Amino acid sequence: MSxxxxxxxxxxxxxxxxxxxWSFWLIVSRVANGSGLTIYDLAAFRYGLAAVIALPLCLYFKPWRNMRWVQIIVVSFILGPVYILIVFSGFIYAPAAHGGIFMNGLLPLMSIIFAVVVLRKRPEVKQMTGALLILISAVALAWDASTSSTADAWIGDLHFLIGAVFFSAYVILSERWKLGAIQILFCGTVVNAALYLPVWWLWLPSGIAEAPLGPLLLQAVYQGFVPNLIGLLLIAYASRTIGNGNTSFILAAVPGGGAILGALVLGETLNWISILALCLLTAGLLMSVRRQRPPSPV
Incomplete structure (x- = not known):
């Protein structure tokens, strides 16, 4: 293909x-800490509100008919409450900027490791060089953000690294299994809403009753609809059309996007280390993204 x-x-x-x-998601998640909502509420928004849209579509198209049980179980798990609660827990300990750095900035490296270990494909020199520049920029951004964080930030960073493994698995499997939009909606929203919402309603702490209306609506709309519906569907589409390698490299721009939006929206300062890291990130992306369409998986 041309x-x-x-x-x-x-x-x-x-x-x-x-x-x-995802860059805006970092900003929204930063302000979530002062909303009075618990991480369990945010997860409930993510699955429950998205399921309102997904359920009628799934009942009509019946996406489970074209999926194996193992696919339904695996995809539902990697997009499920374990993943998202680990990520939201990371924000308790570390700055939200670290989420983009560790979950998205390391995706190129994970993509290369997957290609080497699973597909037995040797990465190109340009790819390795670009991944190294992206990794250096992510470390620089993380170090810069850590100067104003707490001593427990490493706990949050560990959560984000675990989240990156889940997220990488989704990017890879959405390409390998050629998952359709309705199949993703079924596994990522309907199945998980059915499993998680009863547990949340009966046993998990909630701050919805005490949360101010403005922050409540912001978190409900953005956490409920934007990342879990728009984000996951676009990732699946991108992985199928340009490959998980290109997708992973471009998503590594999220830390830079979060830093820029933090400066523009929240008035955060970009010092010379952050600016240099963003330049390295840009160079790594330009060097790594392949112009040709990757070959179809065997």
Whole structure:
């Protein structure tokens, strides 16, 4: 397929849209700590509100008919409460900027490791160099953000690293299994809503009753609809059209996007270390993203 084919253009456009979505998610998650909502509430928004839209579509299209049970179980698990509660717990200990750094900044490296270990594919020198530049920029951003964080930030960073493993598995499997939009909605929202919401309602602590209306609506709308519906569907589409390698490299721009939005929206300062790290990140992305469409998986 040619370099400028419509599907490739749409794939790259989808991936850069995800960068914007997840960069804003970092900002929204930063302000969630002062809303009075618990991490269990945020997870309930993520699955429950998305399921309101997904359930009628799933009942009509019946996506489970074209999936094996193992696929339903695995995809539902990697997109489920274990993953998202680990990530939200990370925000308790570490700055929200670390979420983008460790969950997205390390995706290129994980993609290369997967290609070497599972697919037995040797990465290109340009890819390795680009991944190294991205990794250096992520470490620099993390070190810079850590200067104003607590001594327990490493606990949050560990949570984010675990979240990155889950997220990488989703990016890879969505390409390998050619998951459709309705299949993702079924596993990522309907199945998990059915499993999680009763547990949340009966046993988990909630701050919804005491939360101010404005922050409540912001978290409900963004956490409930944007990342879990728009984000996951765009990632699956991008992985199928431009490959999980290109998708992972472009998503590594999220830490930079979060830093820029933090400066523009929250008035945070970008010092020379952050600016240099963003330059390295940009160079790594330009060097690593392949123009040709990756070969179809065997």
């Amino acid at each position: 370099d400028g084919s419509p599907s490739l253009v749409k794939g790259f456009a989808a991936t850069w849209t995800i960068v914007i979505v």
